[in-house]
Amino acid sequence: MIYLDNAATSFPKPEVVYQALDRFARESLANPGRAGHKMALAAEHALDDCRHRLNQLFRGSGPERFAFTLNCTDALNMAFKGVLKSGDHVVTTDLEHNSVSRPLVAMERAGFITLTRVTADSGGSVDPDIVRKAIIPKTRLVALGHASNVLGTLQPVAEVGRIARERDVLYLVDAAQTAGVVPIDLQALHIDLFAFPGHKGLLGPTGTGALYVAPRVKIGAWREGGTGGDSSNPTQPAEYPYFLEGGTPNVLGVAGLAAGIQYVEEQGLDRIRSHEVRLTERLWRQLDELDGVEVFGHRDFDQRVGTLSFRSATLPAAELGGILDQAFDIAVRPGLHCAPYIHKAIGSYPDGLVRVSPGPFNTEEDIDRLVAALKEVTGF
Ligand SMILES: Cc1ncc(COP(=O)(O)O)c(C=O)c1O
Numbered sequence: 001m002i003y004l005d006n007a008a009t010s011f012p013k014p015e016v017v018y019q020a021l022d023r024f025a026r027e028s029l030a031n032p033g034r035a036g037h038k039m040a041l042a043a044e045h046a047l048d049d050c051r052h053r054l055n056q057l058f059r060g061s062g063p064e065r066f067a068f069t070l071n072c073t074d075a076l077n078m079a080f081k082g083v084l085k086s087g088d089h090v091v092t093t094d095l096e097h098n099s100v101s102r103p104l105v106a107m108e109r110a111g112f113i114t115l116t117r118v119t120a121d122s123g124g125s126v127d128p129d130i131v132r133k134a135i136i137p138k139t140r141l142v143a144l145g146h147a148s149n150v151l152g153t154l155q156p157v158a159e160v161g162r163i164a165r166e167r168d169v170l171y172l173v174d175a176a177q178t179a180g181v182v183p184i185d186l187q188a189l190h191i192d193l194f195a196f197p198g199h200k201g202l203l204g205p206t207g208t209g210a211l212y213v214a215p216r217v218k219i220g221a222w223r224e225g226g227t228g229g230d231s232s233n234p235t236q237p238a239e240y241p242y243f244l245e246g247g248t249p250n251v252l253g254v255a256g257l258a259a260g261i262q263y264v265e266e267q268g269l270d271r272i273r274s275h276e277v278r279l280t281e282r283l284w285r286q287l288d289e290l291d292g293v294e295v296f297g298h299r300d301f302d303q304r305v306g307t308l309s310f311r312s313a314t315l316p317a318a319e320l321g322g323i324l325d326q327a328f329d330i331a332v333r334p335g336l337h338c339a340p341y342i343h344k345a346i347g348s349y350p351d352g353l354v355r356v357s358p359g360p361f362n363t364e365e366d367i368d369r370l371v372a373a374l375k376e377v378t379g380f
Contacts, residue, residue: 006359020259033228075195123298124151151297152307204257276306
């Protein structure tokens with residue numbers, strides 16, 4: 001299988017991640033606890049180790065501000081449901097994934113919040129000035145994805161962060177497509193809430209993610225329960241990260257995630273991103289040669305991650321994706337990519353596009369084989 005669906009989840013993982021998972025599962029897979037036996041302490045140590053790595057990588061204000069979650073969706077829900085109050089206004093964009101737009105629309109329909117969805121330009125970039133103009137006195141939160149999961153375009157996170165801070169509005173960044181690929185300095189970017197998966201660019205296993213909550217944010221507990229210490233308290237202990245982490249965490253996944261983060265840091269984020277972007281650039285150049293193929297998004301490769309979406313004039317995206325899978329053993333992602341608003345805006349709704357997202361282990365040959373398959377299928 002030629003796997004080109006890394007925007008959904010990365011595959012394969014680095015060898016060190018498989019080794020870490022195997023080792024941890026055999027030796028240390030106890031229920032973590034600060035007041036426990038040696039194996040419980042070892043499991044707790046694995047959580048701490050990963051939190052320290054995340055805090056260093058993203059320049060957070062402390063490892064305890066990172067709460068582990070199931071995935072990025074879980075982190076986003078934790079943020080929205082823990083922070084928003086009745087009557088709040090939220091600014092977001094039409095590039096967002098359903099994990100941002102669905103909880104917000106549900107709150108809007110329930111009459112709990114009001115919502116402004118600013119539109120990206122036709123190439124998939126949001127103008128910070130439009131965000132500025134959308135902020136009103138009732139605005140409590142601006143929620144922005146760092147990169148579009150459809151078009152691969154990077155968004156102006158620094159400018160929007162400055163605007164949010166100037167207006168004293170909370171700033172949430174969804175880094176599903178950039179964590180582990182683009183350097184991020186949470187404090188310099190004025191990010192208050194930062195949601196990311198562990199299983200995409202950070203190369204950890206599925207079932208991992210985290211929410212960073214800056215000290216200035218007041219958030220309610222998302223799930224309450226046992227925390228491996230301080231059992232006498234009748235309610236969730238106020239101490240971070242336990243305040244946000246009731247229940248047995250995915251400590252095995254987190255042990256794998258720590259190995260993924262270490263691998264990404266050793267390789268260098270810039271090197272990984274430029275490898276992935278170079279592969280999409282190669283693909284785009286070859287698609288230019290094919291009649292009837294239309295590629296979407298800005299072509300400025302400095303402002304992109306390695307994700308590219310296109311359609312063919314002869315075959316709907318779903319059919320093309322199915323043929324690539326069944327006849328050529330090539331995994332791409334056809335459809336709407338959980339981001340219906342941007343597909344509507346660029347005219348690819350409801351059929352969607354074919355998304356190609358190479359990862360660190362893909363090669364130029366993978367791209368050339370995809371293009372050869374496309375030529376054969378579409379007859380161009
Ligand atoms: C931009 C964006 N946000 C959020 C998510 C949700 O991530 P997860 O699958 O980890 O819940 C995705 C997943 O593809 C995404 O691309």
